[in-house]
Amino acid sequence: MTGLSESAAKRRKQLLRFISTDLLGPIAGKMPKSCIESLEKASFHANISRHILDIVPVTEARIVKHEVAAKLPPFLRTEAVFGKRNLYLLHNATVSPLSGMAWIENRVIEESVGSLRRIMDWGDVLHEPMLPVTELRVPQPVVVCHPASYYHWLLEVLPNVLFAVTTFPDVRIVLPEHSPRYVLDGLATALGPEAARDFIFSSTPVRVDRLVVPQYHAQPEFTDPQxxxxxxxxxxxxxxxxxxRLGTPGSRSRIYISRGKSRRRLAGEAELEERLRQAGFSILHCEALSFAEQVRAFHEAEVVVGSHGAGLSNLVWCEPPCRVVEIFPKNYILDCFAWLSFSRGFDYRYVICDTGHKIDQLAMDAVLALVQ
Known part of the structure; x- marks a missing residue:
């Protein structure tokens, strides 16, 4: 018989819970109660304020409402509230290069990942404060560029790194040792290839004298126009x-974002691609392109079609007039790319498949009708 006995497993679980409580404080559900919801709100506590060297606002609080001519269903929202976004410069703090989660005195800073919900929903990261920590002795401030999925990296992580670089020009960037290609490629495009000389790679959390903690928000589906x-x-x-300069209307490209190499590909996509190809579309595999090639491809696009997925994040590079057609599988609709389209003044349309994760003939006909 292999594995632990039931009693041994229970003892192991109790021991791990004891260690977690000892290091992180009392646990409520999956989360330590000692998490810091807001550094700005908690800055009056002496044990917190001694770690805060500076709080720098980088975007203003605002309400954004898009005026859209088309009549839209309620699941496509056109109004959002954005709070003020800060950069925190902290003394003697620890951060994980894998998730960006930061903590001081074993108290997790929620704003370093967005919220308790995002900590719980986006993978098991609660063990990170218990990992061995590397002392990183550098005179410059440090910011982490963690490898989130492409959508969240492009629209959350990269902007926060850019805010940090603009505010603290001598900041050093810490990355995991095995960062995805789009992270390194994107940083080289944004900061210049020479910036890589100042990257610091680490496989463990690092404790630094000066840490820049960008503030992540709890609602990542809405991207601030700023x-x-x-x-x-x-x-x-x-x-x-x-x-x-862009070409004249009608001469610009029409692209379909293929998910042919993705495990989450919709059934029937190959037939849709062929029909779109006959209608003058180019089939784009974003994962096969460099970061700069994706920017240029979407910059030239006049019509963009794609099923809901990370490739549509590149709508940020498109120019109006541009028509966007998003394909949703049945029972899974998220309006992050609709919001992105509204923010850029694009003509946004959508098609919902009636047969689960399959693009049936009715959905294909609807897509072709929208791009004629």
Whole structure:
């Protein structure tokens, strides 16, 4: 018989819970009660304030409401509230390069990942404060660029790194030792290839004298237009500068974002691709392109079609007029790309498949009708 006995497993679980409580404080559900919800709100506590060297606002609080001509169902929201976004400069703090989660005195800073919900929903990261910590002795401030999925990295992590670099020009960037290609490629595009000389790679959490903690928000499906402006001015301008003129309407490209290499590909996609190819579309596999190639491809696009997925994050690089057609599987609708389209003034349309994760003939006909 292999594995632990039931009694041994229970004892092991109790021991792990004891260790977690000893290190992180009392546990409520999956979360330590000692988490710091807001550094700004908690800054009056002496044991917190001694770690805070500076609080720098980088975006203003605002309410954004998009005026959209088309009549939309309620699941496509056109109004959102964005709180003020801060950068925190902390003394003697620890951060994980894998998730960006930061803590001081074993108290997790929620704003370093967005919220308790995001900590619980997005993988098991509660063990990170219990991992061995590397003392990183560098005179410059440090910010982590953690490898989130492409959507969250492009629209959350990269902008926060850019805010940090703009505010603290000598900041060093810490990354995991095995970072995805799009992270390294994107940083090289945004900061220049010479910036890689100042990268610090680590497989463990690092404790630093000065840590820059960007503030992540709890609702990542809404992208602040101020963030979109930053990406376009600080990144896109280097790849597709303003003097790079677009063609006349009708001469620009029509692209379909293929998920042919994804495990989450919708059944029937190959037939849809062939029908779109006959209608003059180029089939794009974003994972096969460099970061700069994706920027240029979407910059030239006049029509973008794709099923809900990370490739649609590249709508940030498109220019109006642009029509976007998003394909949703049945019972899974998230309006993050609709919001992105509204923010950029695009003509947004959608098709919902009636047969689960399959693009049936009715859905294909609807897509083709929207792009004629």
């Amino acid at each position: 963030v979109l402006e930053l990406l376009r001015s600080a990144v896109k301008a280097k790849v597709a500068p303003s003097q790079h």
